[in-house]
Amino acid sequence: MPMLICVFLVFTHSVPFLEGCKSKPSTTTTPSTTTTTRTTTTTVYSPTFVTDPRKFVVYEGNDITLPCNVDELGSLQIKWERANVTLALGDTVYEDDENRVHVENTENGSTIFIREAEEKDAGEYVCKVSAVELKHTVQIIVRPEVEPVPKSGLVTVKEGETATLACNITRGNNKPYINWELESGYPILWFEDIYTIPEAGRWSSGVYRCKANNGWPEPATAEIRLDVQHAPIIQATTLTQDWVKLVLKCIITASPLDTEEWYKDGQLMEVEEDVTTGEEQVTHRLNMNDMGRGSINDNETWVLEQDRLGLYEYCRANIGMGEAYGAFELISSCERRQAQCYKIVKDLEKMIPKQLLNNTDLNNDDEDS
Numbered sequence: 001m002p003m004l005i006c007v008f009l010v011f012t013h014s015v016p017f018l019e020g021c022k023s024k025p026s027t028t029t030t031p032s033t034t035t036t037t038r039t040t041t042t043t044v045y046s047p048t049f050v051t052d053p054r055k056f057v058v059y060e061g062n063d064i065t066l067p068c069n070v071d072e073l074g075s076l077q078i079k080w081e082r083a084n085v086t087l088a089l090g091d092t093v094y095e096d097d098e099n100r101v102h103v104e105n106t107e108n109g110s111t112i113f114i115r116e117a118e119e120k121d122a123g124e125y126v127c128k129v130s131a132v133e134l135k136h137t138v139q140i141i142v143r144p145e146v147e148p149v150p151k152s153g154l155v156t157v158k159e160g161e162t163a164t165l166a167c168n169i170t171r172g173n174n175k176p177y178i179n180w181e182l183e184s185g186y187p188i189l190w191f192e193d194i195y196t197i198p199e200a201g202r203w204s205s206g207v208y209r210c211k212a213n214n215g216w217p218e219p220a221t222a223e224i225r226l227d228v229q230h231a232p233i234i235q236a237t238t239l240t241q242d243w244v245k246l247v248l249k250c251i252i253t254a255s256p257l258d259t260e261e262w263y264k265d266g267q268l269m270e271v272e273e274d275v276t277t278g279e280e281q282v283t284h285r286l287n288m289n290d291m292g293r294g295s296i297n298d299n300e301t302w303v304l305e306q307d308r309l310g311l312y313e314y315c316r317a318n319i320g321m322g323e324a325y326g327a328f329e330l331i332s333s334c335e336r337r338q339a340q341c342y343k344i345v346k347d348l349e350k351m352i353p354k355q356l357l358n359n360t361d362l363n364n365d366d367e368d369s
Helices: none
Strands: 015-019 022-026 055-059 064-069 078-082 085-089 101-106 109-114 123-129 132-141 145-149 154-158 163-171 177-182 194-197 206-213 220-241 245-255 259-264 274-277 281-288 310-318 323-330 342-346
Touching: 055 064, 064 078, 064 123, 064 132, 078 109, 085 101, 085 109, 145 206, 154 163, 163 177, 163 206, 163 220, 220 323, 245 323
Parallel strands: 055 132, 145 220, 154 220
Antiparallel strands: 015 022, 064 109, 078 085, 078 123, 101 109, 123 132, 145 163, 163 194, 177 206, 206 220, 220 245, 245 281, 259 310, 274 281, 310 323, 323 342
């Protein structure tokens, strides 16, 4: 009798196989390998600053000193930067064509020095250590300079005109502010670069100072001299010495000073006089001896010569803006037992055209001394 033989086949993959007279799916297992990876993380040390950020104000020409210290520097190096440019790293200095930069390092810090500060040295300086940084700000104060306008320093106007004084700041940062003062130091409450005096009078003449200040230890100063030209002012005085000597004293205040002359009865006199000259003032002294009988002259028969009597015009001054003069009349000898031997005829400021001067009746304005 024939026999049925079943053959079993094994495959590495899932295949159908016969069981008896039926087919059935089958699964096999393949071994696998697992790989483990180890990652090592390194932490970068960043020190802590013990120096605080500061703003340094430095005068032009002085040295800049910027410190930077940390709690523990270790093997790290300090780098200095300005405007993203490296100035120094450790002990090495960069970008120093003028040899003005120097660095001193300590165990836990660094100090950068910049000699003779210039305006270009202003800005922000950064001290870097590892991943941290410290910032200092440097402000440079530049010495101011100011000049008068006009550069001659002289402003000339006529009395009654407007005087304009000005100054120009030629150097200095931080926008210097301006103030004005008189030569005496008395302040003028004006803070612009142009100072105007409307209707300037003779009393406005003098020296004015324009000062520019930007925080520099001393302000810059420009001096302007104002000359207000005006008609002369004449002050007339007399002095009797021992009732023998008569001194005629004439003080002229004018700008500009020009001609001062002595006249007697309208005629120019050639005299020797004592003259003292000031800035806008000149003093004339005419000494007239043997004018009377006094303590040093006991001659009872002494009589003053008649040619001494008359009308004296003294200090006739002509400055181009008119003429002014004063006069006195000598009426008798100067004797101590009688009244004054003279009288003041004119002791005031007056402007008289030349063509009318000799026709003016001085006696109409007589003023007793």
